[in-house]
Amino acid sequence: MSPASGCVVVVGGGIVGRTAAWQLAQLGLAVCLLDPALAAGPSQGPNASQAALGVLMARVFHRSSGRAWRLRQRSHELWGQWLPELERRGHRLPRRSGLLLLAADADERARQIRLAAERERLGIPMRLLEAAALEGWQPHLPGRPLGGLLSPQDGQIDPGPLLEALLHEARRAGATCCDEAAVALERGRRWRLTLAGGQRLDADWLVLSLGFGTEALLAGIGLALPLEPVLGQALELELAADPGWDWPGAVVWRGMNLVPRPDLGVGGRMMWLGATLEPGRLASPAALRELRELGGEAPGWLRQARLVRQWQGWRCRPAGRPAPVLEEPEPGLLLACGHYRNGVLLAPATADWLRERIGGSETTG
Ligand SMILES: Cc1cc2nc3c(=O)[nH]c(=O)nc-3n(C[C@H](O)[C@H](O)[C@H](O)COP(=O)(O)OP(=O)(O)OC[C@H]3O[C@@H](n4cnc5c(N)ncnc54)[C@H](O)[C@@H]3O)c2cc1C
Incomplete structure (x- = not known):
């Protein structure tokens, strides 16, 4: 050097x-x-x-080559070194491993099957889960997924x-x-x-x-x-009862992230939900409603959750x-x-x- x-x-x-x-x-x-x-x-x-x-989504990316893939893999590798280094220096960094993508339809399921095979060839761990394997998780997962793809090396911080x-x-x-x-x-x-x-x-x-x-x-x-703004809205919610979280990480349903945050507040009942994708700088109440209701597929526990905080930000897109x-x-x-x-x-x-x-x-x- x-x-x-x-x-x-x-x-x-x-x-x-x-x-x-x-x-x-x-x-x-x-x-x-x-x-x-x-x-x-x-x-x-x-x-x-x-x-x-x-949400740190490096391994489940839809491509397996090219610049975007290489940047994601390099970041994955470096966060893997730098986060423990920051923690060794005394910083408390709430984070968890695991990202579970739910297949909402047959096309998404087919993509998951292809991606799992591709990652297996690269030696990157990824688990395909049948719909039945998802049924017992608490709180119940949204929608009626046709299956799931679990990426244990992705996660959230x-x-x-x-x-x-x-x-x-x-x-x-x-x-x-x-x-x-x-x-x-x-x-x-x-x-x-x-x-x-x-x-x-x-x-x-x-x-x-x-x-x-x-x-x-x-x-x-x-x-x-x-550069174009793409607005995103997100929510912090408190579930009515102890959800008994046993999800293997954050969950992605139709592009929306459900992030357990049992480390926030008391009782282990918090979660983050987001984010909308809205071209421009004006927040749309309809987009927020759609997010809150998971496009009409929110389970009862999610519908009953109390809104603690909501926020928005602008993503900067070239x-x-x-x-x-x-x-x-x-x-x-x-x-x-x-x-x-x-x-x-x-x-x-x-x-x-x-x-x-x-x-x-x-x-x-
Ligand atoms: C709702 C939402 C959810 C998201 N979720 C995720 C996620 O789960 N995972 C993920 O990887 N990404 C996520 N993103 C995207 C992520 O937030 C952005 O890609 C990232 O924050 C960009 O970081 P940045 O440092 O480039 O920009 P910014 O965080 O916007 O920082 C730019 C800084 O420049 C400063 N600045 C502006 N003008 C000047 C000036 N004239 N002089 C000096 N300083 C100036 C600003 O004060 C600001 O602090 C999300 C974004 C949103 C909005």
């Missing part, structure tokens, strides 16, 4: 920016993480990462504590933080940012991980990167190109944005790509 040198400014402190700042600071670089939301304190601020359910842990470790590795917004970008001998308070900041390497804000900053130097955008359009200018639906999963592979660009380590980008 060639020695890393220079000063890096990471603009945007969501999951992508924080993971990048942590990893780049560990290379010995002078890293500054810039985000006005950092002033809001733990678990606050208007970033998509705070809205995420934290609470993004709030993870974000706090990453920021803490980035600082501990030497990154400095600045809670101001970047408002303009200029080319020069180095990259120059103007901050909302008028201050200037120069960087040898500029990482843009500020979600939608990336488009406006780039437009200022004549580069186009159209228009007309695959997500995420990992590009260096000009020397030293690194785009790490547009992660759309899988930013929590893909943050490590993104940081890995940045490490390779800046410091020369291995990468899969």
Whole structure:
């Protein structure tokens, strides 16, 4: 690995920016993480990462080759190293392994059978379950699934504590933080940012991980990167009675995630449900109702659950190109944005790509 040198400014402190700042600071670089939301304190601020359910879906992805597959597998591998490392450093990271995909119709079941065979060829553990095997699980699974596909190596993590842990470790590795917004970008001998308070900041390497804000900053130097918002709504629910959870992880039914959160509140009765997929920035009450009722297939225990909290966030989707955008359009200018639906999963592979660009380590980008 060639020695890393220079000063890096990471603009945007969501999951992508924080993971990048942590990893780049560990290379010995002078890293500054810039985000006005950092002033809001733990678990606050208007970033998509705070809205995420934290489902990590790497192994059950519908493809088995190509860039998206490689990024997912690299992230899976790196989270597998980094989460225990963060825990060893004293961070409590609520997480669980296991993802159970339910087959709602014959086409989905056929896809599951194909995927299970494909993963077996790759030596990745995956279990096909017959409908009868699903019947006893408590609380009862939604709908009338034709079967299920259990991926024991996928899972879910609470993004709030993870974000706090990453920021803490980035600082501990030497990154400095600045809670101001970047408002303009200029080319020069180095990259120059103007901050909302008028201050200037120069960087040898500029990482843009500020979600939608990336488009406006780039437009200022004549580069186009159209990004579209796709709104997501999610719910925290408290079940009326002790559900006696024995699900083998989070459950996915017709694209909706049911995430047991027995670690929240008292009595082990909490769960997260999400998320809607709504083009644009306006939340639709009908989409939320559809989610709450699981498209008319919510079991009684779910219908009777008490709404504790609801929230929404905007996923940032690149228009007309695959997500995420990992590009260096000009020397030293690194785009790490547009992660759309899988930013929590893909943050490590993104940081890995940045490490390779800046410091020369291995990468899969
Ligand atoms: C409801 C919902 C559920 C989701 N569930 C999952 C899931 O289960 N699994 C998963 O992997 N992904 C999930 N996602 C997607 C995931 O949340 C995103 O892909 C991810 O959070 C993107 O992270 P990011 O760091 O790129 O962006 P963000 O988290 O949006 O961070 C961008 C940061 O940039 C800052 N910023 C903006 N403008 C400026 C500026 N001018 N100067 C400085 N800073 C600025 C913002 O304050 C913000 O903190 C979900 C998303 C939603 C909305």
